[in-house]
Amino acid sequence: MTKPLTAKGAATRQRIVAGASAEIREHGLQTVTLEDICRRTATSKGQLFHYFPGGRDELLLAVADHEAARVLDDQQPYLGALTSWTAWQAWRDAVVARYRHQGQNCPLGVLLSEVGRQTPASRAVVTALIGQWQQQVAHGIREMQLATKIAASVDADRSAAAIVAGIQGGVSIMLSTGELNHLEAALDSAIEALRTA
Amino acid sequence: MTKPLTAKGAATRQRIVAGASAEIREHGLQTVTLEDICRRTATSKGQLFHYFPGGRDELLLAVADHEAARVLDDQQPYLGALTSWTAWQAWRDAVVARYRHQGQNCPLGVLLSEVGRQTPASRAVVTALIGQWQQQVAHGIREMQLATKIAASVDADRSAAAIVAGIQGGVSIMLSTGELNHLEAALDSAIEALRTA
DNA sequence: ACAGTTCTGGACTTGAGAGTCCATTTTGCG
């Protein structure tokens, strides 16, 4: 029911979303204009409003979806297989490395701190992302519990919530201060806590 | 060297900053206009630019300073006297209660997620805030260590960094999803970790 | 190939908000 879209049209639409995402990651949500996006993606205003009749808001929502997918994808395969302490460490390293390497260029930070609060629809995207993420971490904790590597008394969901919060806070702080310490400390402390519980 | 300011002038300037802070907390940074601020504070454009010749940016910087002070003040007296587990719990409850009670109306969230990245000057304000906060938490940990209530092996600064990150993440998530779980989980897990270390 | 639809380009309109300017009032002070 969405729309009749030819192959070419779908490609253009996709190009716009990807270009807008990149532009926003690089320059921030507030400073990016539709014209910037047109320039970058070699499209025109007409096309932009053709594919996103709702204008800026609708495009931003599509960008939010796109970015949300990236956040989880970028943590794979680690996040999906937290079955040993080595795996947890690898995941931790992957998360830290990613943010060390790309600095400001961060989908999650943009999503949560800039897009998230704007409209109900984009809030829903963020909420779903957080939920999935937390669930995957919780799943990892439960697997470790089955293998009796983590005490059964640990509340998997609650610990997962704390870990996700720690990462998110670490990333926020990094985006504002440029320092990575907090992210590392949050992850290390959380994992350490799971170990000794 | 700043400026010759009469008592009346200083009062007006102060009124503008306070009004702007409130307006931003209530409606978000991007949606608030200078005219909104004028209306709320019963001032005019002329006054606004008289006191903040640098315009919007300069005003925002003053707001950032103002809000940064609130963040720490609002956690007192708890944050300054983390000398027993009861005190830690009281602090934890104060933080949670504050966010439960005021929801979106949050200086820290606004600061970190909206103002922080804008200009170098506002980044500096945020960086200083985080530093002070972390230091106060670390100080609390050290006092507990002196009283042998926390193991001496704990790295106070690193743990404090993790705690601040957890709170920040919890607040960010709350601002986007409306749920308080993550903030509570982060604080509880962090304190629990200090206890059992 | 041809009719209908989708896609594309870009000029144009519109609205909003930051910043300017200056006339007027109030205050500080000798």
Next chain:
DNA sequence: CGCAAAATGGACTCTCAAGTCCAGAACTGT
């Protein structure tokens, strides 16, 4: 009092970006 500096009000300009519109090119299926 009386002058200079500071404070105030508000109309005005300027810029810029979102969104509109339409004409023309490219593609679709029959």
